[in-house]
Amino acid sequence: NAGVTQTPKFQVLKTGQSMTLQCAQDMNHEYMSWYRQDPGMGLRLIHYSVGAGITDQGEVPNGYNVSRSTTEDFPLRLLSAAPSQTSVYFCASRLGGGNYGYTFGSGTRLTVV
Amino acid sequence: DAKTTQPTSMDCAEGRAANLPCNHSTISGNEYVYWYRQIHSQGPQYIIHGLKNNETNEMASLIITEDRKSSTLILPHATLRDTAVYYCIVPGTYKYIFGTGTRLKVLA
Numbered sequence: 001n002a003g004v005t006q007t008p009k010f011q012v013l014k015t016g017q018s019m020t021l022q023c024a025q026d027m028n029h030e031y032m033s034w035y036r037q038d039p040g041m042g043l044r045l046i047h048y049s050v051g052a053g054i055t056d057q058g059e060v061p062n063g064y065n066v067s068r069s070t071t072e073d074f075p076l077r078l079l080s081a082a083p084s085q086t087s088v089y090f091c092a093s094r095l096g097g098g099n100y101g102y103t104f105g106s107g108t109r110l111t112v113v
Numbered sequence: 114d115a116k117t118t119q120p121t122s123m124d125c126a127e128g129r130a131a132n133l134p135c136n137h138s139t140i141s142g143n144e145y146v147y148w149y150r151q152i153h154s155q156g157p158q159y160i161i162h163g164l165k166n167n168e169t170n171e172m173a174s175l176i177i178t179e180d181r182k183s184s185t186l187i188l189p190h191a192t193l194r195d196t197a198v199y200y201c202i203v204p205g206t207y208k209y210i211f212g213t214g215t216r217l218k219v220l221a
Contacts, residue, residue: 004156033209042200043157043211050207058208090156092209099145101159102209 002026004105006091012111013081021076021108023091029103030096032074033058034066036087043090049074050096081112117201122216131188133215135201138182146177147204148186150197151214157200160186191219
């Protein structure tokens with residue numbers, strides 16, 4: 001198993017550009033989540049999904065869209081990048097229907113200039 | 114969702130036990146306590162979770178008080194590689210909300 005794969009690992013965007021951060025898992029996990037982590041801070045939940053076709057907002061959803069068309073993939077779209085979205089983005093997944101820990105990806109480091 | 118309170122930072126001597134406390138006084142009867150750690154800027158790593166009984170795995174032990182209002186993560190023989198930020202989480206049905214965690218520094 002590759003686990004949780006995030007691409008790209010690094011990205012620089014200009015203000016106003018849009019892009020999609022990719023997240024894929026090969027563990028047949030139902031639950032997937034996106035977090036952002038600003039320098040020296042904890043993780044904040046952006047969006048999460050409990051299965052294909054089901055998504056919901058987390059703590060800081062503004063400026064981001066998600067969709068979950070398959071169990072494996074959970075892309076995060078930045079609609080119009082702003083410098084305040086400079087952060088490290090982590091995707092995570094876990095089995096549903098019980099008490100399981102999340103597996104995290106290695107992150108995407110995004111800089112918006 | 115129950116909120117958690119952890120000390121901001123702790124030091125521990127290498128080879129000694131590291132005991133990391135967490136308060137979760139508003140936890141409800143069916144909510145689990147989870148612990149994760151984040152080494153440097155890597156993705157967080159799951160350590161252990163429990164409901165009311167003490168739990169142990171190859172990484173750590175988790176002691177939950179009888180009233181379930183607090184817990185302690187124990188790293189029995191801390192090494193320099195255990196230097197990390199440790200997060201205690203009581204998730205809701207679907208949401209995992211991370212706090213700021215405890216920054217553990219293991220000293221040589």
